[in-house]
Amino acid sequence: MPLSTYIDAINSGLREEMTRDEKVYIIGEDVGVMGGAFKATKGLIEEFGPDRVIDSPLAEGVIVSSSIGSAMAGMRPVPEIQFVDFVTPAMDAITQQAAKLRYRSAGTQTCPLTLRICYGGGVGGGLYHSQTNTTWFAHEPGLIVVAPSTPYDAKGLLKAAIRDDNPVIYFEHKKLYRSVKEEVPTEDYTVPLGKAVVRREGSDMTAVSYGYTMQLMLQAAEKMQSEHGISVECIDLRTLNPLDLDTILNSVAKTNRVVLVQEDHRTLGISSEISAVIAEQAFECLDAPILRVTAPDIPAIPFSPPLEKFYMPTVEKIMTAMERCAQY
Amino acid sequence: MPLSTYIDAINSGLREEMTRDEKVYIIGEDVGVMGGAFKATKGLIEEFGPDRVIDSPLAEGVIVSSSIGSAMAGMRPVPEIQFVDFVTPAMDAITQQAAKLRYRSAGTQTCPLTLRICYGGGVGGGLYHSQTNTTWFAHEPGLIVVAPSTPYDAKGLLKAAIRDDNPVIYFEHKKLYRSVKEEVPTEDYTVPLGKAVVRREGSDMTAVSYGYTMQLMLQAAEKMQSEHGISVECIDLRTLNPLDLDTILNSVAKTNRVVLVQEDHRTLGISSEISAVIAEQAFECLDAPILRVTAPDIPAIPFSPPLEKFYMPTVEKIMTAMERCAQY
Amino acid sequence: MATKPKDRPQAPAANAGMQKTSNGQAPLPEAKLKQIYSTMLKCRTMEEKIRILFKQGRFSGNYYAAVGQEATEVGCAIDLRPTDTIAPSHRDFISNLIKGTPLKSMISQIYAKKTSPDQGRSSPAHCGYAPLNIITPASTIAAQLNIGTGVALANKMQKKDDIVMAFSGEGSTSLGFWHEAVNFAGVHQLPIVYVIQNNLWAESVTVKLQCKVDDLSLKATGYGMPGITVDGNDAVAVYRVASEAIHRARIGGGPTLIECKTYRWYGHSEIDPAKYRDPAEVEYWKSRDPLPFMENYLQKYKLWSDDFKKQILDDFTKELDEAIEFAEKAPFPEPEEALDHVYSFDIRDRELNRKSWTPTVLQK
Amino acid sequence: MATKPKDRPQAPAANAGMQKTSNGQAPLPEAKLKQIYSTMLKCRTMEEKIRILFKQGRFSGNYYAAVGQEATEVGCAIDLRPTDTIAPSHRDFISNLIKGTPLKSMISQIYAKKTSPDQGRSSPAHCGYAPLNIITPASTIAAQLNIGTGVALANKMQKKDDIVMAFSGEGSTSLGFWHEAVNFAGVHQLPIVYVIQNNLWAESVTVKLQCKVDDLSLKATGYGMPGITVDGNDAVAVYRVASEAIHRARIGGGPTLIECKTYRWYGHSEIDPAKYRDPAEVEYWKSRDPLPFMENYLQKYKLWSDDFKKQILDDFTKELDEAIEFAEKAPFPEPEEALDHVYSFDIRDRELNRKSWTPTVLQK
């Protein structure tokens, strides 16, 4: 199997789905002639034409709302939001329309769309090109929210999302685009929505994350083994809504210790929910406090390099928490 | 002291602040000639004129963004969103501008505004007139989010918010407007932002809530005492962001058991954060799982009465959780 | 140098087109005129009945009557095909009647019964109907118009000649969503007709505080599409203007923005006494009631008889009463149905959500 | 009956007004002409220097040059008072230079140093300056324009004669926020001037896919305010049009929408090779460079000498080099400063946030 970057996996996932189903189309800012701000849609307008790869006006609201309508009318839109920092104009379309259409029509009207959103920091993007904002959508029943951390999953979840009958918000981390490579099949495959995966088995503690920090967490786990002989089980959430609680709870039942890692700032990040679920449903299993490694509660990632560095979770910060968890 | 409803407390709080400071003005849909959808601004346009009580166009975005600008230029705006269900057009203004202006300008530009938002269910409002959505804002550092549960606090927190130098989101629960009465001073007073309050002392468990369900929780606590001899300490959060962790942690250290109550659906409601904080910082104190009483994870409160009833937390549901917590 | 903007590129053409068909030279077919009238009469009858039911406390919630606006609603929607889509707002309950949603389903919606198209989920006036492509409305202003714009995009992509009729109030035009959708339809020349029902009030807010212009169809200028203002209480005028716009949309000629000047007779909703309005204004508009206007028109063309009206009323009242009886007797949804239709995978919902207030760890 | 919309109520008046002052009859004062030119030259010099610094890797992030658009920026903003407000977008870094933000602060912004007005928080091109009422920009398109609209509201409420100059690109006009703000300013007749810098491209998206109309000032029609399109590469024309709009705003005459047709010479940002554009288009617009245009103008009025230009360049280059040296030597903010200025209560921030990744329970 050939090695692929995360962004190439997304690109070929899009190409394959557009080839498979002519109802699939792309819409967003700069997705056409430019091939996307990060080149995720590179070459697609050449291959499928401007009717299926639409350079939209600068208006995130209608990028999403027009997709809801077209999905309702039988299409399979894959709209894109260039940066999650600019998703706010589409907030109504996503949370009040896409998330609630099936519900409010008792299942008679639905909108199978896959909204790709680029998110995340660590690339020097500053306040408005680094945000996470997954909480807003993970909090909304009716939406499926996925956030792959590897090229294999990036492609497999994207293809599964496009084929799924629910609105899926697909979060892709810009720092992962070109920083990880992995074998990705050229044959058709999907990765199931709603299922977390154990990336690394372990017995001393459970660590949970998603996206870019999942990669950091994995590195920290390796080091914990080699430097301290501590065996960390690593869970990659993959789907943030609805959460795969079974995978998490089963692991905690085995390890009895938990470290949660997120790039998002602390308050009401996804780790809060996971912690609450564990404290409610696996309380008996716990031998130590549930620790969270998060960014500090500040409005966004400041631009100046020392400030950004201060913000981001790192392998060291994660290891510190793991050590403390183990020592407790 | 005279008895006052929650909505009258808001109305007189607004009147007093507008009298005290001529920079205070109100803007929103139907706040003027109609005196507000629920009459919260009744009589104010007659008293202060249409320049200070502005019936805005139907555009929540500019209701908030114009307030940000005017606040920056020295005014003290008190914009209103008629129903939180319709706050989405203002999502950018609130989360990307108001929450981040001070931060991004290193404190040189600020927007002291008080955004009143009517929220909550239980009054037969259906999918789009019953939502909570506090999570979106409690998750945003830079915003202060308050949600009073009593007439006294409604007035005192409103006055404190208007005088505060930070952007404050003030959530008022429509079910509380006329259902509770309380003595409210006619003299000037404020209730501090950022401070929870122990509404009822207790020794067997800690219960935490805010808004309408705080009242239900209090009733449940009384019944637990009288019917089961169980003493529940009740904490009213009042401020949802930043959270007053000390009050919560001190109580848990005393009671060792926790029940969290929210009207919002389960995933990533404010209870998730509180649970996570306790599981992290007061783990040693816990003698039982941290239980959450929440609405189910569905997109919004359906209209039909049996469906709404199924959704809402009740005194009985809260007592069930308290009993189980006590028995554990 | 400073240059004067070029004149509106398309509106004149549209207005020109309008002259040909809409200035009354060629009368409409008799059957169409009668159909317009009878449909308006049914709408009026139904809504006045619903208002009484509300006052009697026979259903809960609220209702947003379009009484006074029937000429606009009927004139715009009467010729739509089943495969065309309507994007209704909170005030367009009657668009269901016009398009053909079964009365029993509609009145079940009013009563929030299991038999309503949404099984009791939305509030009374918010009625959609999938089989006839009526979008189930949110309350969010302009939301359906946005979704409708997407339906129009799909129609175009799928090379169908179905069109979309999107209603909004004049208040809605201030909202960002509204702008994004209409601008988008202009760029992509979508098969959609935007109808602004300018009834002068958005809840308690006068149109003067909503927008600086008097004729809201002027907004079309900025979107590069034909815009036209029409007397919304003249069903025939509305019908002609709408027909042309529908036709243009159907043949790939792109979108149109129509402003219908009309009036909401009652409060914003049934709980609004609407004291903010001048009674003289209300009287003036009641004197321009679209129904007698249409009666006169029929009389002029010798299509009228008192019996004609009586027959419509008798038949419809019977049908309506049956529908009301049906709805009153119909069951409410079961409480646990609140958990359905969150996702396409139903069973999971229930499992997931039972945990919400009954922690599994303690159930054992 | 169907009625044709009334003609645009205000735009003609504005255009009429425009004729009087803007068709070149009365030349501007000599000093003003020279000031316009020298400011444009400084803007150009600074941005070309910044682009070199970026290519040399001397600062991180990105930069959005307005090279080619100087006539618009300078013509609009040169006469603003310190108490007037500018609402800049990502491409209006030079508006700081025009209004008088100290160069050392500006270049510190480029370098994200502690000495920048925002102490290194925003990305390089995003420069505000509170002492001169330049709003610190978010990247969100149209956000400053919205906030600026609020400043205009405050000016009106406080009965000040300060005005607001709000810049946006043609891409921004598609966004809902943009619409809500401009419509609001129309209703309340706010003292604000909206300038659309139509540089034909929004990142890689042509204006043809942005909006169906050619002259974006037509949008003013729907907001009931004067709208005018002007050659954005002709600084004198822009200056005249802007002056009239500023004057009207100052005396309570309400808002104006100005479209300046201009061109962005380089990519959207320094990392964009802009391959999506036809090189002939770029060449055409470079041949319409606003700087030689202004030189010719000065020559025509015998205000030009090579020495005049050299002097400006010499002085400014010196000042710029000093500012660059200052910024390069200036310290970065300390890491923990990331925790400051979240709220008005600073100390608490740090306490609150230290907990974020070091659980207190374990610190003991």
Ligand SMILES: Cc1ncc(C[n+]2csc(CCOP(=O)(O)OP(=O)(O)O)c2C)c(N)n1
């Ligand atoms: C985004 C949003 N904001 C506010 C409301 C509350 N609201 C419901 S109807 C209405 C007025 C609508 O006026 P208009 O568009 O003129 O329609 P009309 O009611 O006159 O038919 C308002 C403010 C809403 N439903 N959605």
Ligand SMILES: Cc1ncc(C[n+]2csc(CCOP(=O)(O)OP(=O)(O)O)c2C)c(N)n1
């Ligand atoms: C709401 C929002 N969406 C998307 C972006 C990303 N973005 C930054 S600049 C830009 C193009 C802006 O075009 P225009 O308004 O014409 O200004 P110009 O860059 O040409 O000066 C885009 C899409 C953004 N900053 N904000």
Ligand SMILES: [Mg+2]
């Ligand atoms: Mg109206």
Ligand SMILES: [Mg+2]
């Ligand atoms: Mg542009």
